[in-house]
Amino acid sequence: MSVALIRPLTVRTVAVSDPADLLARLPGAGPYVWVRHGEGLVGWGVAARTSVPPGPGRFQWAREWLSSVFGDARIDDEVGMPGSGPVAFGSFAFDASSTGSTLVVPQVVLARSGGKAWLTTVGEPSSDTVAPLAAPLGIRYEDGTLTALQWQDRVAKAVRRIRGGDLDKVVLARDLMAVADREIDTRVLLSRLATRYPECYTFSVDGLVGATPELLVRHTGQSIESLVLAGTVARESNPADDAARGAALMASEKDRYEHVCAVVSVKEALAPLCAEMHVPDEPELLMLPNVQHLASRVTGRLSDGASVLDVVAAMHPTAAVGGTPTAKALGVIGELEGMDRGRYAGPVGWIDSRGDGEWGIALRCAEVSGDHARLFAGCGIMGGSDPVAELAEAQAKFRVMQYALEG
Numbered sequence: 001m002s003v004a005l006i007r008p009l010t011v012r013t014v015a016v017s018d019p020a021d022l023l024a025r026l027p028g029a030g031p032y033v034w035v036r037h038g039e040g041l042v043g044w045g046v047a048a049r050t051s052v053p054p055g056p057g058r059f060q061w062a063r064e065w066l067s068s069v070f071g072d073a074r075i076d077d078e079v080g081m082p083g084s085g086p087v088a089f090g091s092f093a094f095d096a097s098s099t100g101s102t103l104v105v106p107q108v109v110l111a112r113s114g115g116k117a118w119l120t121t122v123g124e125p126s127s128d129t130v131a132p133l134a135a136p137l138g139i140r141y142e143d144g145t146l147t148a149l150q151w152q153d154r155v156a157k158a159v160r161r162i163r164g165g166d167l168d169k170v171v172l173a174r175d176l177m178a179v180a181d182r183e184i185d186t187r188v189l190l191s192r193l194a195t196r197y198p199e200c201y202t203f204s205v206d207g208l209v210g211a212t213p214e215l216l217v218r219h220t221g222q223s224i225e226s227l228v229l230a231g232t233v234a235r236e237s238n239p240a241d242d243a244a245r246g247a248a249l250m251a252s253e254k255d256r257y258e259h260v261c262a263v264v265s266v267k268e269a270l271a272p273l274c275a276e277m278h279v280p281d282e283p284e285l286l287m288l289p290n291v292q293h294l295a296s297r298v299t300g301r302l303s304d305g306a307s308v309l310d311v312v313a314a315m316h317p318t319a320a321v322g323g324t325p326t327a328k329a330l331g332v333i334g335e336l337e338g339m340d341r342g343r344y345a346g347p348v349g350w351i352d353s354r355g356d357g358e359w360g361i362a363l364r365c366a367e368v369s370g371d372h373a374r375l376f377a378g379c380g381i382m383g384g385s386d387p388v389a390e391l392a393e394a395q396a397k398f399r400v401m402q403y404a405l406e407g
């Protein structure tokens with residue numbers, strides 16, 4: 001369903017004084033958010049929205065919808081930065097055949113980047129009454145699709161398939177249900193996530209809320225950048241043990257190969273679009289409060305005017321969330337996970353009318369609806385994986401949203 005509440009869009013962007021904490025400016029629940037280290041964009045109200053129909057052409061469909069909405073817009077943009085002028089926030093289902101993919105042009109966007117701040121309005125938004133914040137109460141958890149033991153059993157099956165030579169890597173995920181005593185105000189979750197995980201991209205699009213460390217692609221003019229993650233250990237409270245675990249991760253043949261699969265998938269997806277690309281020879285360690293990851297920052301220059309959504313379309317799903325080879329891995333995910341991932345592990349982010357934008361992979365997140373939240377976590381499974389260790393890794397990844405819910 002497409003709704004353009006105000007069409008053609010009349011868009012005005014003006015420079016404003018530093019709003020400091022972007023998240024503190026959100027007037028109510030259900031906001032649009034993309035923030036890292038205090039910079040980024042937050043939005044509210046809806047000027048236009050669409051539900052992207054499922055199918056293999058969904059990114060192309062989204063692109064056409066955006067061209068028509070942005071193409072008709074009357075834009076007065078005195079800032080001229082990536083993210084100024086009209087912006088759409090979006091999130092896509094992991095699986096092309098699943099429903100739930102959405103694009104929304106908020107009525108108001110407040111942004112902060114590179115020492116500048118700006119406000120974009122579409123039409124004449126009414127002045128906002130600010131709803132008071134209410135922290136979630138009485139959080140309790142229930143099994144999702146599979147119990148922990150059932151999921152471990154599926155991991156063991158995947159390991160056998162890999163050892164049998166069917167595929168090299170598959171990412172298996174599980175879900176966990178949380179229930180609160182009252183409606184969950186996503187603004188509280190977002191503020192906790194941004195404070196505890198400043199290195200991650202705190203995001204919110206139509207109830208999908210999380211803090212992902214994985215940048216699928218940042219597109220600025222012709223330049224692109226991606227942070228590929230795969231290979232994980234939980235953090236240790238003792239600094240010496242923590243450093244030893246990081247060193248062991250860097251030296252682990254299984255984790256290094258898991259990481260290489262993810263890097264190669266990104267490299268292969270980007271190669272046809274890029275005039276230049278740089279891929280580091282060795283990964284680095286990315287330290288987050290709950291886990292350490294192997295990380296590779298890939299940069300490139302596009303050969304033509306591809307938009308960020310074109311790049312997203314070429315990249316999704318990377319082997320950080322699918323596996324290697326992709327088609328085989330997607331088949332095994334469908335067979336063993338026993339659930340629809342919805343928008344978990346799909347692309348989430350924003351795009352402006354120039355085609356610039358930032359998109360992440362929706363990890364460390366939950367689908368929040370009323371007093372419920374459905375949390376997700378997944379792990380790259382290799383021939384050398386231990387199902388018990390993979391379960392512990394998934395628990396460490398759940399901790400991000402558990403912290404957001406419980407404080």
Ligand SMILES: C=C(O[C@H]1C=CC=C(C(=O)O)[C@@H]1O)C(=O)O
Pocket residue numbers: 171173214229230231232293319320321363364376377378379380381397
């Ligand atoms: C699939 C997830 O993480 C991916 C990203 C980084 C490291 C991963 C890993 O080591 O398994 C996963 O590939 C998740 O957080 O749900």
